[in-house]
Amino acid sequence: MKRTLEMKIRFTRGELDALTKKSRKAGLSREGYCRRILNGAVVKEAPPAELPLLIREVRRVGYNIDQILKRANSIGLLDVPQLRKALEDNRAVEKLIVDTYTTPSD
Incomplete structure (x- = not known):
């Protein structure tokens, strides 16, 4: 959709500075x-540049725990409930990171 309509809005210096600061964040x-505010979106601060790396690492750790859990379960050697808890904790951390730093698609 091409935007062809224009509207002029006047701000005080403080209002414009606040808008600029919030939009940069x-x-x-x-x-x-x-536009996002007018459309009712909750605008969050942009995530740190390292976020994709952090999410990937948390998922990698979760995958490793899952593989150990499967192996331990098959041979009966390790404390499976403790591994299951570690995997649940890992998934909770992953969900927290994703929910904190991502917004649903507009």
């Missing part, structure tokens, strides 16, 4: 930030 242009 969200990683958006001022216009994009305003």
